Amino acid sequence: MPAPTRPRLADWTTVVPVLAVLILALTWGRELPGYLVPLVAALLAGAVLAAVHHAEVVAHKVGEPFGSLVLAVAVTVIEVALIVTLMLSGGEKTQSLARDTVFAAVMITCNGILGLSLLLGALRQRVAVFNSEGTGGALATVATLATLSLVVPSFTTSRTGPEFSPAQLGFAAVASLALYGLFVLVQTGRHRDYFLPVNADGGPVDADGDGHADPPTNRAALFSLVLLLVALVAVVGDAKTVSPAIEAGVQAANLPQSFVGVIIALLVLLPETLAAARAARRNRVQISLNLALGSAMASIGLTIPAIALLSIWLEGPLLLGLGGTQMALLALTVVAGVLTVVPGRATLLQGGVHLVLLAAFVFLAASP
Template sequence: MFPKLRAVAAQWTVVVPVAAFVVLVLTWKRDLPGWGVGLVAYFLAGAVLAAVHHAEVIAHRVGEPFGSLVLAVAVTVIEVALIVTLMADGGDKAATLARDTVFAAVMITCNGILGLCILVGALKYRVAVFNAEGTGAALACVGTLATLSLVLPTFTTSSPGPQFSTTQLAFAAAASLLLYGLFVATLTVRHRDYFLPVTAEGEVLDEDDHAHPPTTRAALTSLGLLGVALVSVVGLAKAVSPTIESAVYSAGLPSSVVGVVIAMLVLLPETIAAVRAALRNRVQTSMNLALGSALASIGLTIPAVALATVWLSGPLVLGLGPSHLVLLALTVVVGTLTVIPRRATPLQGAVHLAVLAAYVVLAVNP
């Protein structure tokens, strides 16, 4: 019975990403009726679940922390391509699109995903245990990159408004790329053990499962299908965005709410994968996914949009407003206090989720 169920599941995870991509091609840049939006939402959910499955197959093959890195980078690369495409389309909102998307990703990953995983892991296993060396290094990189890219433009004076001059933008892009590259090298080569799951006694767990890893062929197949699924997730999220925008405007909400909703849809695969890792008492894997995604979002988006400004017209506003500056500072402080003890209770998870709730409330009612 179980082999048959596994066979059906395997066929499902192959068919759904391909079908979702076909739906994406057929609906791209089209005005969709109500039933069309429902169809897109259905395949969007299927593509999310398929992406999580294939990411876990790859993670099982290559081991941690490489598996977390694959999913984080794959999602971010596609997200960056979407941002640049939307910026090329122009419009009044293009100037702040990169800033709003990156900040939404940072708040969702560093407070939403991280807080939810701590809460789930601590409720099931009493405390959520992780490695402070690796998690602290990742959090330090997130705080530094966020400050260099999103805080400094608010206070510089070379250009009018909360934006960088050309020289300052080039520096921020180079620093983001360099720090992210150093983080990846630390994660995968020099200090890989800092990012592996640990037990309550501090013992490093180098193996995530006792089952035999998939073959190289199966992992490469999952890698290709993961790419198809993630392209479909981001593209279908973009396809339903006009409906979301209409609902937001009809409700009299600010346009920033649209960015929050789209960011949540795009980050669904990482959220599900991180929560499932926390349920297996692999909270460090959840931390790798959350903070790695935040780092990839800044470290890849800022250089990409800096390069795009060479041929794109219009200003690039990166500086955060006062309320967002406060939330970013609070996120770094709370994150530091969470990481230092090497373990967390449900209270710390709830604190992070409260910060995310404050961000969502201020997006709805600034």
Template sequence: MVTRLRALGTQWTAVVPVLAIVLLALTWGRDLPGVVVAVVTLVLAGAVLAAVHHAEVIAHRVGEPFGSLVLAVAVTIIEVALIVTLMADGGDKSSTLARDTVFAAVMITCNGIVGLCLLVGALRHRVAVFNPEGTGAALATVATLATLCLVLPTFTTTKQGPEFSTAQLTFAAIASIVLYGLFVTTQTVRHREYFLPLTEEGEVIDTDGHAKGPSSKAALLSLGLLGLALVGVVGLAKGVSPTIESGVESAGMPHAVVGVIIALLVLLPETIAAVRAARRDRVQTSLNLALGSAMASIGLTIPAVAVASVWLSGPLVLGLSSTHMVLLALTVIVGTLTVVPGRATPLQGGVHLVLFAAFLELAVTP
């Protein structure tokens, strides 16, 4: 009976990503009636769960921190492709799309996912334990990237408005790639042990030495299905965005709320995977996912839009408003205080979640 249930679960996670792609092909670029939107939403939820399953299979095969890196980069690459596509179609009205999406991703990951994982981990295991060296390095990189790419454009004077000049944008793009590359090298090669889960006594848990993982064939199959699932998640999220826009407009909320909702949908696989890791007392894995996603979102999006700006018409607004800069600064300060001890109680998780709630509130009522 147990074997049959496992087989059914495996079949389900293999079928749903393919179904999501088929549904995406059938609905792309069309106005969807309410019934179809409901079906798309159900398949979208299934694709999210399937993506989490396949990401965990890959993580089990390659070990940490490679597993969390695969999911973070895969989601971000697809997200970047979606942003560039929307910018190409949107004209001047999409001038702030890259900024809004990246900032929403930073707030969701650094406050929403981090706060939720710390809260879950601390409630289940009394304290959430992680490596301050690796997590601190990740947070420092995120803070530097966010400041260079999202704060400085507000204060530069070469070009009018919160925009970079061509030379400044080129520098920001190169700096983003260099910093992200340095971090990935540090995380996966030179100081991999800084990004592995810890016991409550501070001992490193290297999953490579534990139970045998899935075969290479199974891992490759999961990698392919993960890609399909993520394409389905992002594409179907875009498909239901007109319905979301209508709902947002009907509720009298700012248009920026649409970007937040889409970002929440796109980051669902990482959120679920991170929370599940925290429940297993692998908070470091959760933080790798959260901060890695924030870093990839900036480090890959800015170079992509810099290249795309060569042929895209209209301005590229990257500078944050004063309200968002305050939120970003507070996030960095609180994040630093959270990371330094290497362990957290439910209080730290609650503080990050309150910051995330403040971001959502200010998105709805700026």
């Protein structure tokens, strides 16, 4: 998204993180009254949106490849904070929360964001055009990370349940980080052109070939860095405050405990969804697909290693292996994604296929 050239104190991205920290200071260590739950939840969602916005400003200023890492790390901190907060307060019933959240993130990005981007692009230009080389490489990386971290644990024999042994978990964490780091280097270095917007003839859309607005000023970048830290503190603290209400709401709605992971993923990925939709409406489908698959990659490649490290202090096993229904949905998503990506062109049909897959995932998550 275009970055502001100077900070504005009246912007919602400035006001919301400050309000979220103030409400955190007032409610910390206390049981949250029912009438305050909607307010804290709204400020938590606003702080997530503001954090990602300010991370994008800082990322745009520092440039690549460090910019991609700033944004990915910010989103990962939010996701890990929400997961760990709920795991610490939920006991045994949250042992699979990391798996549920990461899998939900993969399904939302690879079906929801990707499908919405193709649908909007095809509605605008009849055919959505993108670079199959870059998008195919990103999809292959996501499929590898998802299989290694979420499918393999169900078939290992070192532990009785769908979990890794400590050595296996360490290997999966290192491999995930290595693959993610390699992809960032490829995307921002040697094969950067594979991830830039293209037109119907395969040429670059932007005259300068970068697909971005001018970088923000030093003052705007520093202002966003400070507000990014404020927003992250607010997200972590308010998540802890409102987590009992989230779990109570899921239980009151008679939904499975695993649906908490879907809620976390939807909250964390909301900014990326909005950014991808805006890019698709401007005929920048490649940027939308970069956001979708890049978010999926970061969710696995950074969240799993972080949770693996934190599992040293977390009580109980870390259940990562998917069940049969989830594996079937993941396999179908990968197959449909490959058939969508290979031609480098997509119509309304491909967008609809992925959105139906997302609907199937959400329905089966609520009614397994």
